[in-house]
Amino acid sequence: MNPLQRMELHKSEFTQNDQIIYDRIMQNPSGITHMSTSTFAELCGVSQPALSRFVKGLGYARYQDFRADLIKMVAQQTEQSERGQEHLFYFSQLYQLLHEAEQxxxxxxxxxxxxxxxxxxxxxxxxxxxxxxxxxxxxxxxxxxxxxxxxxxxxxxxxxxxxxxxxxxxxxxxxxxxxxxxxxxxxxxxxxxxxxxxxxxxxxxxxxxxxxxxxxxxxxxxxxxxxxxxxxxxxxxxxxxxxx
The missing domain is CATH 3.40.50.10490 (Glucose-6-phosphate isomerase like protein; domain 1)
Incomplete structure (x- = not known):
């Protein structure tokens, strides 16, 4: 399950701070892949402990683990798209979705x-x-x-x-x-x-x-x-x- 799916799964449990963090991520997922805990927390206008609680609620031990998963997801999508192999990108996404659906x-x-x-x-x-x-x-x-x-x-x-x-x-x-x-x-x-x-x-x-x-x-x-x-x-x- 990728980070975006994890967020949707727990969305009904979000606090006000969680919703702010969620909205920032969904605006531009690739934009936060280079941000540290302090930088992203400041961008969201929340404390670092609030950000830590958010990612732990998604099942991650640390913000860095969440970011690593996000980087992996974005990199995979970008790599296949830049190759000009849109049809392979489509099938790759479909295979991943089928795997998630099977679970x-x-x-x-x-x-x-x-x-x-x-x-x-x-x-x-x-x-x-x-x-x-x-x-x-x-x-x-x-x-x-x-x-x-x-x-x-x-x-x-x-x-x-x-x-x-x-x-x-x-x-x-x-x-x-x-x-x-x-x-x-x-x-x-x-x-x-x-x-x-x-x-x-x-x-x-x-x-x-x-x-x-x-x-x-x-x-x-x-x-x-x-x-x-x-x-x-x-x-x-x-x-x-x-x-x-």
Whole structure:
């Protein structure tokens, strides 16, 4: 798990100082790779102990260990990009994401999600752009398993609120889980499951079920690989649904 993924995993636990440090890192991850503890703490306007607590909360013993991991991640991405071998860079990222996803999407975890989904008589799914493909794929595969599933466009979410029941499930596929789709999703009557990579903290705590998939770049919303994981997740998940 790279440093950016670790931060997202612990984001809900951040203090005010942690959030300041996080925001600075996400603005320019490569920009801090040369900074010492004192320099980066001063840039953030926090104390060195606050910075140390931040990295320890991510699982690192020292800031230097966090920075070393960040340097490794940035160097790998830069090296392949500078070679002019964008296709190799793409595959390298995909392989790394698949490795991260394999560690997360264990049989036990998928079985747990399958049992959760199995309690809902109707499942609706939505997404924006390429992320919507996962919703459409879910509809196709669920019907093969003789279960009700319907992919809906983001524009139709307001209408969905009129006839969705409290025992229905709405699955949202969104890399960032931001206002552009979550505001409408949370107005529906049923339960909401958010499948995302970097959830907006304003909405992550409001959903009934959160599935956090790995990502590599500082801006997964602009990363062409991120939505690919949604399809992989759906393909795996439907195999763990309990029998009808």
């Amino acid at each position: 997360l999407l264990t049989a036990d975890y998928l079985r747990e999600l399958g049992v959760y989904m199995g309690q809902f008589p109707r499942i609706f799914a939505s997404g924006i752009g390429k992320s919507r493909h996962a919703a459409e794929l879910l509809e196709i595969l669920m019907r093969k398993h003789r279960r009700f599933a319907q992919a809906v466009s983001r524009d139709a979410l307001n209408e969905l609120a009129d006839y969705m029941e409290s025992d229905d499930l709405l699955m949202i596929f969104s890399v960032s889980g931001g206002e552009h789709i979550m505001k409408e999703a949370l107005q529906t009557n049923g339960k909401v499951m958010l499948v995302t990579a970097r959830p907006d903290p304003r909405y992550a705590d409001q959903v009934d079920k959160l599935v956090l998939l790995p990502f590599l770049s500082a801006d997964p919303e602009a990363d062409s690989i991120s939505p690919v994981l949604f399809d992989i997740f759906v393909e795996l998940l439907v195999n763990y649904l309990p029998p009808v």
